[in-house]
Amino acid sequence: MNVYHLLNDFPILQREINGKRIVYLDSAATSQKPRQVIQALVDYYEGYNANVHRAVYKIGEEATQAYEGVRQKVADFIGAKDTGSIIFTRNATEAINLVAYSWGRENVGEGDEIVLTPMEHHSNLVPWQLLAAERGATLKFIEMNADGTLDLGGLDSTITERTKLVSVTHMSNVLGTINPIRQIADAAHAVGAVMVTDAAQSAPHLALDVEALGADFVAFSSHKMLGPTGVGVLYGRRDLLEAMPPFIGGGDMIKQVWLDRAKWNDLPWKFEAGTPNIADVIGFGAALDYLNGIGMEVVRRHEIEITEYALRKLREVEGLTMYGPANVENRGGLVSFNIEDVHPHDLATLLDRDNVCVRAGHHCCHPLMRMMEVSATARASFYLYNTPEDVDALAESILRAREVFARVAV
Numbered sequence: 001m002n003v004y005h006l007l008n009d010f011p012i013l014q015r016e017i018n019g020k021r022i023v024y025l026d027s028a029a030t031s032q033k034p035r036q037v038i039q040a041l042v043d044y045y046e047g048y049n050a051n052v053h054r055a056v057y058k059i060g061e062e063a064t065q066a067y068e069g070v071r072q073k074v075a076d077f078i079g080a081k082d083t084g085s086i087i088f089t090r091n092a093t094e095a096i097n098l099v100a101y102s103w104g105r106e107n108v109g110e111g112d113e114i115v116l117t118p119m120e121h122h123s124n125l126v127p128w129q130l131l132a133a134e135r136g137a138t139l140k141f142i143e144m145n146a147d148g149t150l151d152l153g154g155l156d157s158t159i160t161e162r163t164k165l166v167s168v169t170h171m172s173n174v175l176g177t178i179n180p181i182r183q184i185a186d187a188a189h190a191v192g193a194v195m196v197t198d199a200a201q202s203a204p205h206l207a208l209d210v211e212a213l214g215a216d217f218v219a220f221s222s223h224k225m226l227g228p229t230g231v232g233v234l235y236g237r238r239d240l241l242e243a244m245p246p247f248i249g250g251g252d253m254i255k256q257v258w259l260d261r262a263k264w265n266d267l268p269w270k271f272e273a274g275t276p277n278i279a280d281v282i283g284f285g286a287a288l289d290y291l292n293g294i295g296m297e298v299v300r301r302h303e304i305e306i307t308e309y310a311l312r313k314l315r316e317v318e319g320l321t322m323y324g325p326a327n328v329e330n331r332g333g334l335v336s337f338n339i340e341d342v343h344p345h346d347l348a349t350l351l352d353r354d355n356v357c358v359r360a361g362h363h364c365c366h367p368l369m370r371m372m373e374v375s376a377t378a379r380a381s382f383y384l385y386n387t388p389e390d391v392d393a394l395a396e397s398i399l400r401a402r403e404v405f406a407r408v409a410v
């Protein structure tokens, strides 16, 4: 992969603000989109815009074929054998909520336990809080080590006969930690619990294989993996999905309807009520083609190199604290950090003067921030289009910002 070559595919990365290029280091929030994805949206709207699953005319058939073709691409991308297991949602958040509402309300009751970790994004915490409160269930949390990894020593006492569901992020959006989902899934299955993994941060960066991962449900979002916003995926084990009631009712999710009742459609359409986000699903297909064209192993290797370089450069900055595992093989392509006596929001604002885009805040992880005893962090996150020069720009901009704050302090 020639990253300098590949940059030409991303129109936004050609943009200059005040005569300076954009250094985009916020791909964990949302990734940039290559021309090929943007073109797929234009092609659909200009060439075959029609609703899916209903029209017998040519462009309707083309739209249906393109939309359903992406389902197959998603299944292939994550190693799923069955397109019936691939449900399109609005985002990873909705995918997790689908499980919480549909599976959760059917299977979780008084006194049952749901096991999570303190590093979960609010999207993989709040839906379970709602479920637990409604059903009288209890939330339990796997302990964490000081380096931001999970402490699996006590797994047997956390996941017990009372556990109904375990839901753990595959990759932390704050610490970068890659969690051993297979090991946790095995512990969940040993007590008959269901395993969910939030792959919002891992699907864009790792070669996913849902069979090897061992999770029963996997959720992720298109917009973090070069695709458009407004599309998420829930992968689910067919037997579980078959037994679950629908999440949302309406058109497309039914086979037959009477005045007082309805018969549900087959999988996966049972869970896709109403007109889906056709254009953006098609755009997502173009994103998967793009990633496949490069190869996820290559993407991962590039990110390891960039992250390694970033860790090295940032270690040289006096007063800078980094969070998360030290070993790059165990972490994704992002670095959260703080600088002594500087609020991350102020830091991010100063970096913006150099067009260096980083995220500052709690990253939708209030409990983790509390545990880390910080109110917020700055976060630089990388993707296949980031170069060592981007990391240099970040480090230089941080040093400039630190000088400004040193002057203010005097």
Ligand SMILES: Cc1ncc(COP(=O)(O)O)c(C=O)c1O
Pocket (backbone or CB within 6 Å): 028, 029, 091, 092, 093, 094, 121, 123, 124, 169, 171, 172, 173, 198, 200, 201, 221
């Ligand atoms: C780990 C993790 N889970 C879930 C989400 C939610 O993704 P979305 O907002 O696309 O639903 C995010 C988004 O930042 C995330 O980082």
